[in-house]
Amino acid sequence: MNLFVLLDAQAASQGSMLQTFLPFVLIIVVFYFFMIRPQMKRQKELRKFREALKKGDKIITTGGIYGVVSEVKDDAIVIEIADNVKVKVDKSAVVMDMADAVKR
The missing domain is CATH 1.20.5 (Single alpha-helices involved in coiled-coils or other helix-helix interfaces)
Incomplete structure (x- = not known):
C-alpha cells in the first residue's frame, strides 16, 4: 500500500x-x-x-546619404554623391537599394 x-x-x-x-x-x-x-x-x-553590390547601383547609407556606386572593393565601396564628389564607405554602412526606398 x-x-x-x-x-x-x-x-x-x-x-x-x-x-x-x-x-x-x-x-x-x-x-x-x-x-x-x-x-x-x-x-x-x-x-x-x-x-x-556592383558599379552603377543606386544606394542609401546608414547616414542617409544617397549615391551611386562607382567602385567596389573587398570591404568598402566608393559612392558618388554629386558630380565629381566621391566618398569611400564601409559596405556595412549600406542599408538599402534606392528602389526599395521608393516602395517604403
Missing part, C-alpha cells in the same frame, strides 16, 4: 513540474518564431545585398 502512495505522489510532482515549465518553453518558442527568426532572415538578406 505504501508503494502505491509513493508512486502516486511522484507522478503528481512530475505533472506539476511539467505545468511549471511549460509556459517558459512556450514563451521561448514564441520569441524564436516572432522575433529571432525574422531578424536572422533580414540580416541574411542584407548580407546578400551587400555582397551583390
Whole structure:
C-alpha cells in the first residue's frame, strides 16, 4: 500500500513540474518564431545585398546619404554623391537599394 502512495505522489510532482515549465518553453518558442527568426532572415538578406553590390547601383547609407556606386572593393565601396564628389564607405554602412526606398 505504501508503494502505491509513493508512486502516486511522484507522478503528481512530475505533472506539476511539467505545468511549471511549460509556459517558459512556450514563451521561448514564441520569441524564436516572432522575433529571432525574422531578424536572422533580414540580416541574411542584407548580407546578400551587400555582397551583390556592383558599379552603377543606386544606394542609401546608414547616414542617409544617397549615391551611386562607382567602385567596389573587398570591404568598402566608393559612392558618388554629386558630380565629381566621391566618398569611400564601409559596405556595412549600406542599408538599402534606392528602389526599395521608393516602395517604403
